[in-house]
Amino acid sequence: GPKVLQIPSHQIIDMGQMVTLNCDPVSNHLYFYWYKQILGQQMEFLVNFYNGKVMEKSKLFKDQFSVERPDGSYFTLKIQPTALEDSAVYFCASSSGQGSTEVFFGKGTRLTVV
């Protein structure tokens, strides 16, 4: 079936450095999402993105966070600078947005900030 690919699967980074998480969404999908999940806890919405713009973001989407998808390439989440509390698994998702709730999720990128 359709797959959302996330690169890399694991990332370890020093606090204060910049990190970019990459997501290759399902082809022809129009809506893109990032979610944050701290180990064993709830899946928390960060942001959704459509037509080159952020549509909605949560309180967890701090000023240090940004998203973009230049020219149909990867949908990225950039954190600059990183903080210890940014350690989590970040899930990318995409959907067609055509009356379907089936949002397809990637396997996540485990980010560890040290």
Added chain:
Amino acid sequence: TQTVSQSDAHVTVFEGDSVELRCNYSYGGSIYLSWYIQHHGHGLQFLLKYYSGNPVVQGVNGFEAEFSKSDSSFHLRKASVHWSDSAVYFCAVSPWTGGYKVVFGSGTRLLVSP
């Protein structure tokens, strides 16, 4: 604001038992309701969805869910569980309009004992 409540953080049953995982929601407008499963260390997998019509919807692997407008509920059921059903189950709501943001409940960890 849409909210999703999963009252049971943990449910333990024996293989072959039936199980019901509860989900209640709060939202003023029209929404989609769905269930996702997350096996340990993996991303989310879609199970089923409801947005209109027959309130009982069938999903993969023998799961079904029933929508109740009066109770604001969307409980997930399975008649006979297998050990491989052990996972975390997330209920989710998504509004019909806008960016199709998916809001998840806190999840129910199902443990199926042999």
